[in-house]
Amino acid sequence: MITEVNAVTFRQNLGDMLAQVQYRNDSIVINKDGKPVAALVDAELFGRIRRMQERFDALSSRVAEAYATVPVEEGLAEIDAAVAAVRKTR
Template identity: 65%
Template structure:
C-alpha cells in the first residue's frame, strides 16, 4: 500500500513509518506544502528500482549510439509514421 503524509507528520512518526515499510512493505510518499518531495520504500523495492534504472540507462545509451548517424528529421518522420499507423489501426 502507498500512504501519503506531510513532512511534519512523517518526522513526528518516523519510527512507526519505518515499521510500516519494513514489516508491511508499505511505501510512504512524503509531501511538503502538498507536493510529493520524497518516498520511503523497503530495500527490496529500492534495489529493483535501482536495477531498472541502470538497465534503462544502458538501453538508452545503446539506442542513442545505434541511431546517432540518422538525422533527427528522419527520426521524427519515422515516429510520426508509426504513430499515424497505430492510430488508424
C-alpha cells in the same frame, strides 16, 4: 499500499513509518507544500528500481548510439509512425 504524508507528519512518526514500510511492504510518499518530494520504499523494491534504472540507462545509450547519425526530424517521424501503428492495433 501507498500512503501520502506531509513532511512534518513523517518526521513526527518516522518510527511507525519505517515499520509500515519494513513489515507491510508499504510505500510512503512525503509531500512538502503539497508536492511530492521523496518516497520511502522497502530496500528490496529500491534495489529493483536501481537495477531497472541501470538497464534503462544502458538501453538508452545503445539506442542513442544506433541513431546518432539519423537527423532528429527523421527519428521523430519514425517514432510517431511506430506509436501510430501500435495505437491502430488496440
